[in-house]
Amino acid sequence: MSLETDIQWMRQALWLAERAGRDGEVPVGALVVKDDAVIGEGWNRPITDHDPSAHAEMVALRAAAAAVGNYRLLDTTLYVTLEPCVMCAGAIVHARVARLVFGAWDPKSGAAGSVVDIFSAPFVNHRVAVDGGIFAEECGGLLTHFFRARRG
Numbered sequence: 001m002s003l004e005t006d007i008q009w010m011r012q013a014l015w016l017a018e019r020a021g022r023d024g025e026v027p028v029g030a031l032v033v034k035d036d037a038v039i040g041e042g043w044n045r046p047i048t049d050h051d052p053s054a055h056a057e058m059v060a061l062r063a064a065a066a067a068v069g070n071y072r073l074l075d076t077t078l079y080v081t082l083e084p085c086v087m088c089a090g091a092i093v094h095a096r097v098a099r100l101v102f103g104a105w106d107p108k109s110g111a112a113g114s115v116v117d118i119f120s121a122p123f124v125n126h127r128v129a130v131d132g133g134i135f136a137e138e139c140g141g142l143l144t145h146f147f148r149a150r151r152g
Contacts (some may be wrong), residue, residue: 006101009033009079010135012041013068013103017081017142020044020056027142030056030080032064032073032097039076040064056080061095072096081139083110083132089118092128099129103139 009031016029020043023135032040040058046052057080065066065071077099078092084102089111102112111118112130117130 004010006079006131006134008010009105009138010076010101012038013079014135014142015055016043018140019148021142022085026078027146028056029080030060030078032060032076034064034068034076035071039067039073042047053087054080055085055088057065057084057130058091061091061097064148067093073099077101080152081135082143083112083114084117085109086111086116093124093126096126097128097141099131099136101131103133103135104143105132105136105140 013029013031016031017027020029021027025044025047030042031038042056042063043150044056045054045059057078062122063115064073073095075101076097079101080095081103083104083106105114107114109115112132118124119130
């Protein structure tokens with residue numbers, strides 16, 4: 001993948017994150033791409049869905065799996081605006097996603113290197129290529145603005 005392609009998809013993930021924020025959810029957006037086409041997208045929905053697992057990545061992975069009729073998402077790239085947590089990192093590995101591209105690093109619960117690195121753990125049976133920090137400033141700014149507004 002080229003940087004231009006990553007930027008194109010991250011812009012779409014940012015739009016999904018903004019949608020989550022408008023819904024009162026933490027503004028995180030994600031999409032799964034295969035063969036230069038979106039096969040699944042999602043934004044944070046835990047509050048809306050009353051579901052602690054409804055993180056943007058999980059919603060996008062579920063939609064992608066339904067679209068292809070398989071829980072294995074081989075040869076796909078997941079774009080997400082925030083470094084995945086441990087739950088989402090585990091799902092990414094189990095789905096056999098080939099590549100993860102994320103925006104902002106999460107120093108509190110990031111599982112792609114900020115706090116832990118699930119993707120390079122020796123016990124993980126699938127390797128995911130990881131590229132972090134794409135649009136980090138824009139993605140992080142969206143989160144900062146959201147939380148500042150909430151705190152009033």
